[in-house]
Amino acid sequence: MYSFRFLPLSIFTKAAVLFALAATGSQGQTLLSHYTMDNSLEDSGTLEIDGELINSASFQAGGAGTFDYALSTADGTQDFFRADTSNNAAFALNAITISMWVNVSAFGDSDRLISNIGGSASGFEMNLKTGALTDGDYRISFGFNSTSGAVQSSDNIGYQLDEWVFLAVTYDSSIGTGDNVFFYLGSETNSVVMNDSDEKSGAIVASSSDLEIGGTPATSSDRTPTALFNDVRIYNGVLDTAALESIRASAIPEPAHTGVFVGALFMGLVLIRRRC
Incomplete structure (x- = not known):
């Protein structure tokens, strides 16, 4: 018995x-690109497009949470990580989630966190933005198919300099009316919260340019912040707050x-x- x-x-x-x-x-979304930046150039997403370090970009000890190393863009200008994703049909997207850990020390307005927007009307990007912030040191903007027309996160709940921040942006073109861009924020001690939303329309066109983390192919001007990066992810759909919290918590x-x-x-x- x-x-x-x-x-x-x-x-x-x-x-x-x-x-x-x-x-x-x-919700069954596919992880297209996944760069841990933990002393590795490897893409563990389904695209499996490994990257390279450009100019003085390097790996530095002391990553977010349990990561031992992080991508550093702190040694000069035009220092970034690049992956040859140009003309990849997988990046023709009706919905997207981008998440990462980042520790920003200094930046200029419109410095890029991630971008594959080039000379044509295609691609997506996340920028760092200044503003009349009531709480925090910078905002995030998200745009696609152009370097103009991006939407920005709130002035009221900003992101902090000189500390590790988990941030994410989701976009869903299938939402007919109302906000369909959502900005998320977490930290090494705080769970993920949705801190702002806005509205855009249209599909993301597959870019003819490479993917850059800490830079952009859209211009030859310097758009590199002084920052550290870990666990950069791109999904082909929208993750909800619970799924984003699971990603954040996995690094703690x-x-x-x-x-x-x-x-x-x-x-x-x-x-x-x-x-x-």
Whole structure:
């Protein structure tokens, strides 16, 4: 005869919640490009387009959360990471999610976090913007198919200089009327929140230019911030807050980092003990 004993729920409550959110929040979106920047040029996304360091861009010890290294664009101008994604049909998108960890020390207005906008009306990008901020040091803008017409995050909830910030932008062209661009913010100690939204229209045209992190192919002028980057991701659809929180939490040291995996492994398992 067998009896059943469940693991104590209290041990894994937080982990179980995070795991459940991760399982339901991504909605089956494909991770196209994924650059951890943890002393690696590798793309672990489905496109598998590895990159290269341009000019004085380098890997520096001391990444976000559990990352040992980070991409550094701090040693000069026009220092960035580049991947040869030009004319890739996978980047012709009706919806997109871009997320990353970034630690910005200094920047100029319109310095790029990520961009593949070139000379043609195609591609997407995220910029750093100044403004009359009431809380924080910079804003984020998101645009596509042009270097003009981007939408910007709020003046009221800004992003902080000189600390690791988890940020994300999602866009869904299928939303007919109303806001369809959403800006998200998290940190090494704070969960992800949606801090602003705006409206754009149209599909993202596949760019004829390469993808740059910390730069842009749109101009020969310097658009590189003094910053560190980790865990840059591009999805071909919209992730919700729960899925973004799962990504953020996966980079955080104990207990949140391990809790996700331990909770995923053990929560719901039944210990079977045979009685004589």
